[in-house]
Amino acid sequence: MSQTDFRAALLDPDLPAPNGLTDPQGRPAGRRFDVYRNNVSVSLTEALRTAFPVIRQLVGDEFFSAMAAVFLRAHPPQSPLMMFYGAEMPEFLATFEPVSYLGYLPDIARLELALRHSYHAADATPVPTAALETLPPDQFVASRLEFVPAIRLIRSKWPVHAIWQANTRGGPKPVPQAEDVLIARPEFDPDPMLLPQGAGDFIAALMDGQTVGDALEAAGQFDLTATLGLLIRCGALARIIPGELS
């Protein structure tokens, strides 16, 4: 019997146990095969529960398990690194009909995935707090900013930070608005921070490798001082690459 047949029956409960698998008396394996079926679906469901605690809270435990059963058959893991399982969850949630009325779920899943990746990202020493103060303004405008590996930016037309906060730390009821979230990892625990209005465009441009000047142009009105203060305080910057003065 091939592992292809074994695998097919493993993920499809409607298929019988493959031929050639038996109990000690040579009778068909039956429930004995179900042990493997159960191990696979329970362990993958558990991995998804660990990865998406806020999604689980939002849709309820029972619904989440039923949804996980659909997800894990459509998207079995492609790597033995279970800590990164579930990369397809945002797209899955965007097209999974029973949750189509919860438009913000895909972005919450993106936020939860980003937290996981931030947690496991490489360590780095951020630039010191005074790093920006020593640069002459025109040189600063020509500089590029390099971010530490644990930094993630999540941009959403939904109040993702407020929803995350309300479901983890008991924050106030979210109001409908677009929110940009910066995830930093000051030491070992990733921390999602709500960005000042408009700062998302600026940070996205910087992450894209644009100079501070070009990023300022790409962004609309926003509080530059507060945003730079936040980047420095949360240890977001790995390096300031001084620009050439023209």
Added chain:
Amino acid sequence: MLDQTAKQNLPSHPGVGYKAQHFSNIIDRPDPVKWLEIHAENYMGDGGRPLAQLQHLSERFPISVHGVGLSIGGETPLDRDHLARLKHLCGWLNPASFSEHLAWSTHDAEFLNDLLPLPYTAKTLTRVVTHIDQVQDIVGRRMLLENPSVYLDFAETEMDEIDFLSEIARRTGCGLLLDVNNVFVSSTNRQTDPYAYIDRFPHHLVGEIHLGGHDEDADDTGAPLLIDAHGSEVVDPVWQLYAHTLTKSGAKPTLIEWDNDVPDWPILAAEAERAAKLLQKVAA
């Protein structure tokens, strides 16, 4: 590379599977635990707390790296990226031991997250030998291969498990990891004698013993069906089988595996203490 003292062998004392919630217990008062085992895959990120904790622990304890995702028994070629990650982890950590399972879990790049069984035939033997040669070559160290928990038989099987494992060890030079709970689970499920299995096992090849808890179920005919679950205490019949094993093998590094519903430290330490008492009674 970390501290070279980690290079020592695993001591013939109890160890436990490391769980992050026990970090401060282990640093403050590890007794009677003398070494730790980690699941390789949980330490394959690029940084952060898992690797920082592991580095800290490796300066105090011998570490055993136990892989659960290599799929040595798989029909498809071993995942080269995963081999590279194992090589990197073992190179960085310089662990006292490295082990994996006689099982498969990956098929056509799909990872099924369970230790799936294989028939014991000349063909599967050749495949496992080729894979272990490749692992030992790339990771650059001898590995231990663990006997599985099985729930069913393959009609096509033509060798018994001990002959299969012994022949793999002979051809590859690998050692063996004897999971005594797996012996009890598989023997019960296959309706064979676990003591006969232990008596025939090539104990001189064993570098480590595993003990863990299992669940009880029944098959379609009502026959007992034990399930390897690592979520409870080691049961008395497995402790008795372990004591019998030690009379055959002498003292060996012995791991308490508890991966699900992980208990508070005192409960885990009490399991390790029970192993320590049995180990003290036999010569190494």
